[in-house]
Amino acid sequence: xxxxxxxxPLWEVFLRSKQGLDHRHCGSLHAVDAAMALQMARDVxxxxxxxxxxxxxxxxxxxxxxxxxxxxxxxxxxDKIYRHPTFYRLPDExxxx
Amino acid sequence: xxxxxAHIDYVTRLGDNALVLGQRLAEWCGHGxxxxxxxxxxxxxxxxxxxxxxxxxxxxxxxxRGRNEDELAFxxxxxxxxxxxxxxxxxxxxxxxDYAITITRNFLAGALHKLLWQALSxxxxxxxxxxxxxxxxxxxxxxxxxxxxxxxxxxxxxxxxQRMQAALDRLWPxxxxxxxxxxxxxxxxxxxxxxxxxxLRPAWDATVDEVLARATLVRPRASEFRSTGKLGSHSEHxxxxxxxxxxxxxxxxxxxx
Numbered sequence: 042x043x044x045x046x047x048x049x050p051l052w053e054v055f056l057r058s059k060q061g062l063d064h065r066h067c068g069s070l071h072a073v074d075a076a077m078a079l080q081m082a083r084d085v086x087x088x089x090x091x092x093x094x095x096x097x098x099x100x101x102x103x104x105x106x107x108x109x110x111x112x113x114x115x116x117x118x119x120d121k122i123y124r125h126p127t128f129y130r131l132p133d134e135x136x137x138x
Numbered sequence: 139x140x141x142x143x144a145h146i147d148y149v150t151r152l153g154d155n156a157l158v159l160g161q162r163l164a165e166w167c168g169h170g171x172x173x174x175x176x177x178x179x180x181x182x183x184x185x186x187x188x189x190x191x192x193x194x195x196x197x198x199x200x201x202x203r204g205r206n207e208d209e210l211a212f213x214x215x216x217x218x219x220x221x222x223x224x225x226x227x228x229x230x231x232x233x234x235x236d237y238a239i240t241i242t243r244n245f246l247a248g249a250l251h252k253l254l255w256q257a258l259s260x261x262x263x264x265x266x267x268x269x270x271x272x273x274x275x276x277x278x279x280x281x282x283x284x285x286x287x288x289x290x291x292x293x294x295x296x297x298x299x300q301r302m303q304a305a306l307d308r309l310w311p312x313x314x315x316x317x318x319x320x321x322x323x324x325x326x327x328x329x330x331x332x333x334x335x336x337x338l339r340p341a342w343d344a345t346v347d348e349v350l351a352r353a354t355l356v357r358p359r360a361s362e363f364r365s366t367g368k369l370g371s372h373s374e375h376x377x378x379x380x381x382x383x384x385x386x387x388x389x390x391x392x393x394x395x
Contacts, residue, residue, distance in 0.1 A: 071174065074290075080282060081175075084181050
């Protein structure tokens with residue numbers, strides 16, 4: 042790392058809780074590199090059998106929307122009820138929607 | 139049921155190795171260099187204490203005198219413990235905890251545990267084989283943790299390299315105890331219950347050397363020193379460890395929560 046800081050780089054951790062589900066963000070941690078981040082993610086986030094697969098991503102690689110753009114980004118959707126699939130009835134077998 | 143004394147002693151050795159190293163690693167709880175490592179070491183400690191529990195419960199059952207795992211862990215005295223001396227050495231030198239020492243011990247012992255549990259999952263003692271099958275997976279994770287750190291700290295900065303080499307030089311002579319033959323091991327190996335640890339040495343050498351090469355660390359020369367913890371003759375450190383570990387259980391015998 043060219044970063045002169047003594048703090049290890051930050052990684053975002055994504056867990057797949059069981060087969061068939063998507064990886065979900067569960068938290069972050071500091072680690073020297075990707076392999077150690079995986080090792081540490083196992084220790085920090087999967088101690089209680091929370092996952093069957095782990096992804097780690099350097100936090101620096103994530104481009105996030107700006108909180109101050111929240112109004113522009115999201116408010117226009119608030120009154121467009123017709124975009125919500127609320128008129129369909131989901132079968133019970135379809136989980137996790 | 140009273141089993142062959144060698145069988146009981148052998149299972150006790152395995153249990154004591156796990157218990158004493160687990161206790162040492164648990165000393166890091168709340169003192170780890172970073173939160174992630176604090177958790178990692180505590181996880182390893184808990185795995186080891188879980189193994190110790192199963193192994194000592196099994197040893198107690200083999201012995202047939204009604205002693206459970208708690209009595210074996212907390213009511214025995216120093217000469218009754220059968221762990222390798224390596225396991226009881228402090229986490230650092232003097233009063234200072236040292237991550238280099240901690241990781242290097244996990245590395246040296248972990249390389250053997252990985253092989254040992256694999257071999258013992260074929261034990262003719264079905265209970266021991268089942269414990270070994272479970273421990274094999276845990277030992278794999280412990281080994282990965284230790285070996286990844288060996289490489290990063292060994293091949294890290296000038297200071298980290300120096301400290302890892304010093305830790306390796308300091309602990310290496312204690313690994314000789316792994317291989318010294320003795321009647322207990324001979325008896326259990328002949329019965330198919332245990333393995334002659336010396337037979338695992340070529341694989342241990344290969345595993346350790348491969349990591350040391352990546353870590354740019356130099357394998358220390360063989361030493362004439364032989365520690366004797368597995369025979370019950372320990373370093374001055376085990377007594378202090380046991381005093382801390384056993385004091386509560388001895389003040390309140392049979393207490394539960």
